[in-house]
Amino acid sequence: MNLINKEVTHKRFGKGSIVKQNDSVIEIHFETERKKFVFPDAFGKFLKMHDEKAAHSLKKIIEEKELELEKIEQKKEEEKIRQRQEQQLRMEHEKLMKNHKLHPKSQMVFWCDDEEQSAVFTEWQVFTGEIKSGAHKGKPQKPTRLYPNSVCLLTARDSSLPEKERRIIGAYMVNENFIGKFCEDGYIPSHSVYRLELTEQESESLQFWNYYVNETSPEKMTWNTGKYRYFDNEWMAQILRDIVSLKSDEQERKHAQSFFDHFCRMNQILADNLTEPNGTLMRMKRTEQLA
Template sequence: MDLTNQKITHKVFGEGHIVSHNDTILTVKFDNDKKEFVYPDAFDSFISLKDPAVAQSMEKVVKQLKSEEEEQLREEKEERRQKLIIKKQKRKLKNGRLHESSQAVFWLDEEEQETIFSDWEVSTGKVQSGANKGTPSRAARLRPNSAIVLTAREEEQEETERRILGLFMVPETFSGSTNEDGVIPAHSKYRIQLTDEEADKMLFWNYYKNKNYPERTTWNSGKYRYFDNIWVAQMLKDIIDMRTGEEREEVENFLTYFCQVNALDKESITEAEGALKL
């Protein structure tokens, strides 16, 4: 917006006209002097344009720029917060307080498959025996560095055909050991739903293996189980290879964050070596 030669009124210096301006500086000529002001802030406080139409247009510009500045400040604040979380997570890992297998895979039933990607939360289920029978199960190993992998298979399918339907990080404030209702909510940003075509290519047992029985592909009981941090990174890396554009960028951001909070080197992620690949 070119404001050169526009007449203005300053609350202190009186009337003048604009000599020049750029993205940051506004130069105004008064009777006997030239003065520089911060652009566009000056229009929001002590300088007013005499032309009503130009003044109205300038008001919109100032409002838009202020909105952009506020958004930038929010993003910078969020970036600082994320860096602090990552720093704390790395310190915990260094001190041995982050488990190397703090990720969880869930077996979704038919009802959960219908609601998971609208509700974006999953239940740990109930304790099946003992003194706490019937109470919500606590996934005590889950922490802010944890991801939840959502899987399912049809009743008539073999276990080897279990597909990955999606993934999400838990919120930064989540703690499985203090979670009383057994509900694990998804992070507001780091969540991914796979298409049917993608899920068909993402077989869970390509990544998971029982360390004592590497070739065994069984899931006899239990709603969820823990597994290695690196396996989630491998999953995300393979999803990235299937996507383009903004959808690819979404997964890349997920992978970057996941590696940071789990102190993993994103450039050194190995190829998957699950039970189906042995």
Template sequence: MNLINEEITHKVFGEGNIVEHEGSIITVDFNEGIKKFVYPDAFREFITLNDRDTAKSLKEIFLKKEKKKKALERERAEEQERLALERQFREKLKNNRIHESAQIVFWLDEEEQQNVFTDWQVSTGMIQSGVNKGQPNRAARLRPNSAGLLTAREAEQAETERRILGLYMVNETFSGNSSNDGMVPSHAEFRIKLTDEEAEKMLFWNYYINQNHPHRTSWNSGKYRYFDNVWTAQILKDIIALKTDEEQIKEVERFLEYFCKMNALDINNIPEANGALKQSESIDTVG
């Protein structure tokens, strides 16, 4: 902004005329001599432009600069917070060895299928025998880095048709071995619900594999079972490929990024799924 020859009023020196403006310094000619001031600071406290239009334009410039300054300060604060969380996360990884199967997969009954996407929590069920019969199961491996996978199949369906209905990250304060009610609550942000059409394409046994019996697709009994960290990342990756809505894609991408960070996984090196159904397909292809 050109301020040369603009008339000003100084709180102490009175009327003057700007005769020079170089970078952050302006030079003003007063009746009693030449004075130099820091630009634009002096205009905020000591100097007023006499021309109203020029003063208004300068004020708008100040407001834009102030807005930019606050945005930069906010970015710096957010970056500092991010770095602090990252340091905290790395320290946590150092002090707590992450189990390779720290995730949980639930078999939802009909009632749970109706309520889970409202309540966003699932029960681990009750102990069926022994001295603790009737007490809630404690999924001891679960930590804030765990995800809860939601699956179901109809009574008349084969186990190979088990669908993935959605998944969520466990609440960031949750610890499975200290849970008293057997409920596994979700994180407030990282939650995914699949449509019926999407769930039909996300078959559980494309990911899960029993290492001792790689072609077996049987759940047998039990409310839940533990699930591999890498398999969960594969599911999230495939959901991203399945989605078509840009906002939903971004939501799942944020979930995957958070999940990989919490489980010390390389987001750029997630192997392709190779569960029991994939194993069977390979055999059929070869045959």
């Protein structure tokens, strides 16, 4: 709005006329001097507009600005609350991790069906599945053993092949802030860096049952129900070590090595002390060789 030549009254300087104006400042010529004022703030405090129509318009502008400032202050306060909540969560997370004792089997292997195989390497998350019976039927399974030291191992098997042909297709560390017992939706997100996808050739060389043993039936290779199983931290270290050796591309090999080193640190594993794989398939092969 144009206020040039509009008459005003100031509480101290008396009557004057507006001679200059921009979006944030007005200049007023009084009887003895010129003064600059913040626009439109000064009209709510020191200045009175003589023109009633202009005064009405100014009142609306001031009210709108005050409302805008209130919204800004509200956002600032909401941001402070959010930051305090985040800090509280970080403190709780740090306390929980400080008191967390590493479970010897805090890794998780997933059975990925055809649909999941096409999505897992773009979304980089897996779903634990739903509880099949009882009071919590239909609710997502909680991966209670998973902490930031855990890996989700991704496996697949052609439906026409026996279970012993299950192959490893990829792996990822869980998100660095993920704690399984707090997971309500059943989705396990990945770490932003430590992810591995195997080529088909690499996958064919990495059979899951070379590493895994069902302790209740060590001679059997069966996976009848469920989307996942927990398994040994050292078995996961063996798998990651062998993935490093499979990588021929220098950059991919460095990344796999970095993943392996990070995993060993998180799980307090000495890489030099790792044993060779001793899964059910490896035991079977040795028995056949001795026969």
